[in-house]
Amino acid sequence: MSSLARSPLYALLLAAGAVFFAAGVLAPLGSIVVQxxxxxxxxxxxxxxxxxxxxxxxxxxxxxxxxxxxxxxIAGLVGVAYAWLLARTDLPxxxxxxxxxxxxxxxxxxxxxxxxxGWMPWLEGLWANAFVFSLAYTPIVILLASRAFEQIDGxxxxxxxxxxxxxxxxxxxxxxxxxQIAIALLLVFVFTTSDFAVPDYIAAMQSVERQQLSFNVYxxxxxxxxxxxxxxxxxxxxSLPLAAIIFLAxxxxxxxxxxxxxxxxxxxxxxGPPVRLGAWLPVALLxxxxxxxxxxxxxxxxxxxxxxxxxxxxxxxxxxxxxxxxQNLAPAFLQSLKLSxxxxxxxxxxxxxxxxxxxxxxKTLWLDLLWITPLAFPGIAYGIGMVGFYSTHVELFRPIRxxxxxxxxxxxxxxxxxxxxxxxxxxxxxxxxxxxxxxVCGASPTAVFTHISIPLLAxxxxxxxxxxxxxxxxxxxxxxxxxxxESTIMRRIYEFIHRGRSPEIAxxxxxxxxxxxxxxxxxxxLGKKKVEVL
Amino acid sequence: MxxxxxxxxRLAEGRTAILDGLDLRVAPREYLAILGPSGCGxxxxxxxIAGLVRPSEGRxxxxxxxxxxxxxxxxxxxxxxxxxxxxxHQALWPHLDARATLRxxxxxxxxxxxxxAEQRIDxxxxxxxxxxxxxxxxxxxxxxxxxxxxxxxxxxxxxxILLLDEPLGPLDxxxxxxxxxxxxxxxxxxxxxxxxxxxxxxxxxxGNGRAAILRAGRVLxxxxxxxxLAHPADPFVSSFLGTT
Numbered sequence: 001m002s003s004l005a006r007s008p009l010y011a012l013l014l015a016a017g018a019v020f021f022a023a024g025v026l027a028p029l030g031s032i033v034v035q036x037x038x039x040x041x042x043x044x045x046x047x048x049x050x051x052x053x054x055x056x057x058x059x060x061x062x063x064x065x066x067x068x069x070x071x072x073x074i075a076g077l078v079g080v081a082y083a084w085l086l087a088r089t090d091l092p093x094x095x096x097x098x099x100x101x102x103x104x105x106x107x108x109x110x111x112x113x114x115x116x117x118g119w120m121p122w123l124e125g126l127w128a129n130a131f132v133f134s135l136a137y138t139p140i141v142i143l144l145a146s147r148a149f150e151q152i153d154g155x156x157x158x159x160x161x162x163x164x165x166x167x168x169x170x171x172x173x174x175x176x177x178x179x180q181i182a183i184a185l186l187l188v189f190v191f192t193t194s195d196f197a198v199p200d201y202i203a204a205m206q207s208v209e210r211q212q213l214s215f216n217v218y219x220x221x222x223x224x225x226x227x228x229x230x231x232x233x234x235x236x237x238x239s240l241p242l243a244a245i246i247f248l249a250x251x252x253x254x255x256x257x258x259x260x261x262x263x264x265x266x267x268x269x270x271x272g273p274p275v276r277l278g279a280w281l282p283v284a285l286l287x288x289x290x291x292x293x294x295x296x297x298x299x300x301x302x303x304x305x306x307x308x309x310x311x312x313x314x315x316x317x318x319x320x321x322x323x324x325x326x327q328n329l330a331p332a333f334l335q336s337l338k339l340s341x342x343x344x345x346x347x348x349x350x351x352x353x354x355x356x357x358x359x360x361x362x363k364t365l366w367l368d369l370l371w372i373t374p375l376a377f378p379g380i381a382y383g384i385g386m387v388g389f390y391s392t393h394v395e396l397f398r399p400i401r402x403x404x405x406x407x408x409x410x411x412x413x414x415x416x417x418x419x420x421x422x423x424x425x426x427x428x429x430x431x432x433x434x435x436x437x438x439x440v441c442g443a444s445p446t447a448v449f450t451h452i453s454i455p456l457l458a459x460x461x462x463x464x465x466x467x468x469x470x471x472x473x474x475x476x477x478x479x480x481x482x483x484x485x486e487s488t489i490m491r492r493i494y495e496f497i498h499r500g501r502s503p504e505i506a507x508x509x510x511x512x513x514x515x516x517x518x519x520x521x522x523x524x525x526l527g528k529k530k531v532e533v534l
Numbered sequence: 535m536x537x538x539x540x541x542x543x544r545l546a547e548g549r550t551a552i553l554d555g556l557d558l559r560v561a562p563r564e565y566l567a568i569l570g571p572s573g574c575g576x577x578x579x580x581x582x583i584a585g586l587v588r589p590s591e592g593r594x595x596x597x598x599x600x601x602x603x604x605x606x607x608x609x610x611x612x613x614x615x616x617x618x619x620x621x622x623h624q625a626l627w628p629h630l631d632a633r634a635t636l637r638x639x640x641x642x643x644x645x646x647x648x649x650x651a652e653q654r655i656d657x658x659x660x661x662x663x664x665x666x667x668x669x670x671x672x673x674x675x676x677x678x679x680x681x682x683x684x685x686x687x688x689x690x691x692x693x694x695i696l697l698l699d700e701p702l703g704p705l706d707x708x709x710x711x712x713x714x715x716x717x718x719x720x721x722x723x724x725x726x727x728x729x730x731x732x733x734x735x736x737x738x739x740x741g742n743g744r745a746a747i748l749r750a751g752r753v754l755x756x757x758x759x760x761x762x763l764a765h766p767a768d769p770f771v772s773s774f775l776g777t778t
Contacts (some may be wrong), residue, residue, distance in 0.1 A: 006611065083569055208764050341585045397635075430623055431623065433621045433623065433625035434625045434626070434627055436612070436619075436621075436625065437619065437621060437625040437626075437627075437687070438585075438616055438627075438638070438642070439585075439586070439611070439612040439613050440584050440585075440586070440612050440613070440619040440689065441613075441617070441638065441639040441642055441643045441690065441691055442613045442616075442639070442642045442643025442644070442686075442691045443638070443641070443642035443643070444613060445613075447642055451638060452627055455627075456627070456628070456629065457627075493579075
């Protein structure tokens with residue numbers, strides 16, 4: 001066989017990936033199903049009946065799906081328009097607008113909701129949640145759609161222009177970019193429907209009377225079973241319908257991923273001429289600035305203004321001697337950074353060989369569907385699975401469940417799909433012949449893997465790591481159930497904000513945004529020195 | 535005595551036979567063109583000789599060594615076949631410049647390191663007239679330069695056979711002529727058995743060499759242009775070569 005699977009290192013990585021997948025994905029997810037179906041050690045539908053037997057549950061599910069759909073629609077409209085302006089028009093300072101368009105990704109949705117509830121304390125209901133989520137997730141649409149628009153061959157657009165002018169070219173552009181746009185919309189749907197912290201916070205900010213009418217979502221319902229008496233079986237059972245819906249959305253993502261046509265080496269690719277905005281330029285700039293103001297600048301301004309002074313910032317960083325231990329967030333920041341970096345590293349290492357294997361073989365759709373499954377379970381459900389499995393009576397698991405290892409497994413397992421698909425995308429963009437050429441040169445499969453494959457995949461590895469890191473730094477839902485997770489910065493902010501606003505919270509939010517932004521900014525800067533692609 | 539012997543080679547993808555009982559014999563030092571329509575199995579034949587695909591049946595013997603034998607389950611991995619391969623789209627490594635590319639090939643294919651390797655790199659670059667590009671990455675080279683680097687890489691491990699998969703395909707007319715001359719000059723100098731896949735008839739019969747015509751995974755006829763003109767094996771050969 002000419003495959004790299006003959007390499008001992010490759011085989012070792014496959015084995016390590018499989019072991020981690022079993023421990024970090026199959027075990028917690030299996031535990032959710034077992035808890036739901038075997039609540040007292042034997043098969044019983046009691047948990048399912050208790051969790052799903054009321055009309056309220058299905059109403060919440062419908063409401064959550066509606067929130068996901070509305071958010072995807074708003075993020076889609078704003079994101080696709082922004083991406084088209086970036087990729088296909090003569091917009092001045094294009095790179096600046098691109099960086100600004102992606103900047104809101106560094107603000108976790110919970111922090112956006114904190115900022116906006118400061119600007120507009122009356123925020124509530126479906127539209128308030130959709131507003132926050134769409135601001136937070138529009139960068140995903142901008143990123144994927146702009147890349148798709150840029151990959152369209154100019155000749156294809158010229159052919160459309162000859163038939164029906166710019167309008168025809170735009171329609172063709174949208175059609176060609178549709179797989180990536182669809183992926184972005186589905187991801188927005190998935191992230192929105194999985195979240196419980198934002199709707200929970202927005203509801204909690206209302207007066208007691210208004211809270212009765214507040215907009216609860218399904219993930220909150222799962223948490224309620226735990227909060228109201230640690231009923232893990234019912235919580236696990238409640239998570240199954242939402243997981244099924246999200247899995248369906250993710251399966252569509254996988255299907256679309258396989259449809260993406262990548263501009264390949266030697267294809268004679270050339271980008272099309274940009275569309276002249278002319279008199280529409282001020283309108284376009286105004287629209288882009290409006291989005292950036294809502295999603296990035298105003299939230300930052302809010303935190304800066306609430307901080308009032310630099311002292312809270314120094315206290316948050318543990319640099320101010322008279323700060324109380326409660327105000328010193330430095331240990332929580334360090335804990336979050338350590339856990340997120342470790343989780344991302346584990347996820348990348350566990351995914352590397354599997355992603356390569358799946359991209360180089362045929363009939364691996366099943367593998368893709370398997371590896372995307374963790375994202376189908378909302379964070380809170382994942383936490384139930386982790387607690388369920390690692391709190392069993394097996395002595396081997398005791399050190400895991402009582403330490404940061406459980407959190408690292410949780411983060412790496414839950415966000416594994418980001419690493420897997422980022423690496424797989426990078427493998428698909430490289431030619432199989434580049435590896436074959438090295439084999440024919442006489443290099444061993446291990447030498448090919450280490451000297452050719454991994455350097456060619458470097459950008460995918462970095463992108464996968466950054467995505468895992470980004471989502472790990474934001475993670476809050478599953479940590480609500482893992483006791484050690486209380487020490488993370490998102491948990492600290494979440495707890496403090498429910499007690500009221502303070503300069504220290506604003507400072508903590510700013511520092512968190514900074515820590516998320518730094519690796520992404522470094523990547524953006526260093527990424528400019530691109531690996532040459534023929 | 536043949537340098538390369540291929541007997542009853544079969545390879546299928548799903549239910550489609552790509553190579554369907556292909557037989558071919560190539561003499562020592564011979565430069566043989568492989569000619570045929572798209573999808574006839576030309577590239578797959580080269581990939582099977584290189585060990586990049588595994589035929590289900592048949593044998594490939596190079597210089598008396600069995601590279602592959604479907605009946606006995608023998609399949610020598612590509613890195614142990616001492617084959618030079620010039621890929622259709624070059625398959626160069628964008629993160630390595632010309633010198634690093636050849637250093638990698640020499641280190642792994644010829645176990646050459648240090649000063650000996652550097653000296654050999656200089657020779658190889660000179661052989662393909664690429665000395666001025668030693669520090670350039672593939673992305674900084676012209677199409678012709680990239681193809682020359684691809685040829686140098688194929689020659690680095692001192693192969694027993696050189697496999698060229700449409701090496702002139704992506705180049706313009708002038709570059710094609712230059713590179714064609716280079717390939718034949720290298721063949722004269724090194725005396726390597728060379729298989730040159732092409733769909734261009736003029737390219738195939740350069741210098742009155744022999745060509746093999748493939749169709750549907752089989753060799754229909756092997757011969758010189760004159761032999762094809764005088765005795766075409768069947769109407770397809772005549773029509774493909776435009777002699778009817």
